[in-house]
Amino acid sequence: MSTRPTKVDGRRLRSERTKQLIIEAYLALAQDLSPRVPTAAEIAEKAGYSVRSIFERFPDVRALQVAAFDYCFAQILALAPPRGADGDRMSRIEAYVRTRGQTCERWARLWRSLVVNQGDSPELKERIRLGRTRVTDRIEHMFAAEFSMMEAEQRRQTLIVVEALTDVESWGRMREFFGLSFDDACHVWTQTIDRLLPKSSGEAA
Template sequence: MESQPNTDGRIARGERTRAAIIAAHAALLRDGELQPTAAKVAQRAGVSVRTIWTNFKDREELMTHSTNFWLAEDDELWKPIDPATDFDARLATYVAQRVRRLENIAPAARSAALSEPFSPALRASRRSHVDRMRDQVELVFATELARCEESAHGWLLHAVVVAASWPTWTQLRDDYGLTIEDSAQVMERTMRVLLAT
């Protein structure tokens, strides 16, 4: 019968291998490889292609772990903002954080857009990002949202979320070619006008 230390060691090695594969996938996305092949991921991770598929049963499982990696990074960049503080300070802090998070997630978001229609894991990840962002907007700007009439609460919340969303950000950055600073200013001014309505 196999001893416990050997079993624990094998589990730890497996976790390190999976982490290396996910980190390699993320690094390739950051390098601009929007659809890295298994061979490129394996080469970057220092493993064989076969090792990838012995650690992840298929591409969907790999995508699930990859999206969890990006969600964890996003969690680290989100710092709670006290909803009781001054509106201007809250808005400035929220926009600064949101910009950092959008720029960080950009490689994964651009890659996901290519495969999302065919990947339940990527669609679930997108839904999770949207839900988390909506919840954060509701918390940070609870005072302003509470001031509007009940019939307007829903559309105002949706409008603010859209102003700070990835699709809006990528339109400003990629379609209009704006700098990070100019794009952040558009976001801040749009949110200010909406929340002052």
């Protein structure tokens, strides 16, 4: 009786480790193959497990996509927590832009694959909505002082524009189509947001 819980816990830990490795294999392939969704056979080969091992842990590839998004979302929250919201206007703009740029740089291809292949999945649609809501929440948090200077409709319109400006596809066009460096792309966003957001009377002077 004293050894049984240890064996069960060890089996559970191995199963969870296998599940994580399968998710990581999916993410690596999704980045490389975007926007195509990798097949179960490709994922199994990448992870070093059998296809059966995948379907023992996920009912289908769509469920694996959902789990992978949740894993990425947790990574983003851990690696890019809100910071710099107490700084002056320009430091807040620069902090938001650099954090957002780093997120887009790392996850752009995966996000594109998710959006393209969401199909009629309510789970994936909800996670895409949550991802976008997180961005708008961050914008409102970082620029609360500037938004407080606007009327409700102007605030709404500005939020929409800033969210669209700092979308993954916007970042991709700057980096891939226009060939901008990371710093140059951040500079474009910074300068544009600076023009969009109002300045206090002291800053304007």
